[in-house]
Amino acid sequence: MALGFSWNEVHMIKMVWLIVRLAVVYLIVGPMLGILLIANNSHPLFFHLERDVVGWISIFGCVIAYILVRLEATKEVGKLFFVSILGALVILMYVKEHFWLQGMRIHSWTVFLAVLFAISLLFFVIPHRHLKPLLFLLPVSACSWLLVWVVYRPASLVIEIFGAKDKLPEENISKIVEFMPEVFRSCLASGIFMVCLIMPFYILARWGHNPKSTYQSLTKRLRQIRNARHF
Numbered sequence: 001m002a003l004g005f006s007w008n009e010v011h012m013i014k015m016v017w018l019i020v021r022l023a024v025v026y027l028i029v030g031p032m033l034g035i036l037l038i039a040n041n042s043h044p045l046f047f048h049l050e051r052d053v054v055g056w057i058s059i060f061g062c063v064i065a066y067i068l069v070r071l072e073a074t075k076e077v078g079k080l081f082f083v084s085i086l087g088a089l090v091i092l093m094y095v096k097e098h099f100w101l102q103g104m105r106i107h108s109w110t111v112f113l114a115v116l117f118a119i120s121l122l123f124f125v126i127p128h129r130h131l132k133p134l135l136f137l138l139p140v141s142a143c144s145w146l147l148v149w150v151v152y153r154p155a156s157l158v159i160e161i162f163g164a165k166d167k168l169p170e171e172n173i174s175k176i177v178e179f180m181p182e183v184f185r186s187c188l189a190s191g192i193f194m195v196c197l198i199m200p201f202y203i204l205a206r207w208g209h210n211p212k213s214t215y216q217s218l219t220k221r222l223r224q225i226r227n228a229r230h231f
Contacts, residue, residue, distance in 0.1 A: 022125060039109060040104075054092060084147055116138050116198055119131075120138060142199050149188070157183060
């Protein structure tokens with residue numbers, strides 16, 4: 001007996017919950033394919049980045065990550081930030097790559113998203129401990145895309161403007177400067193969009209595969225916070 005249930009009943013409950021998870025995945029696959037198709041048909045404009053520019057931005061980011069790691073309160077954030085910088089470099093290396101599949105051009109970012117979605121859904125259905133480390137790729141990828149759009153891309157634009165300052169008429173420079181806030185807002189929106197696109201799959205896989213355990217962990221954490229406030 002376990003918690004009032006026989007082993008056969010426990011096994012049956014697990015099988016029923018597995019079927020429920022499979023049904024959830026079945027319902028998600030359609031919208032997920034639609035998201036991938038829309039993402040593949042989009043053509044974001046990526047500014048050309050010089051290697052030295054990418055290098056200096058990455059070094060500066062690594063210094064910040066190192067400082068965060070050295071501080072106990074921000075140690076985990078620093079680790080995530082450092083790995084996200086590496087992920088951003090990978091994205092910048094392959095973001096313009098594509099291949100053809102049955103007459104359709106498949107972009108690299110579509111492959112990135114497809115792999116991340118597949119990992120999350122696989123762990124959601126089969127939450128094995130050996131698959132759990134792969135879930136870390138989702139928040140890392142989300143942060144990496146955020147860095148690409150919010151840091152690398154705007155920085156490249158600013159550097160290009162300063163580099164062409166002596167070659168373009170002052171009137172054109174003024175128009176470009178006036179247009180920059182709109183570009184920055186667009187970059188921020190694109191970065192947030194990628195985060196919102198990836199993180200729901202992470203949340204589903206990380207905490208959705210076992211709602212009972214998630215609820216117990218959440219209530220336990222809330223009790224700890226409440227007790228800490230009393231003291």
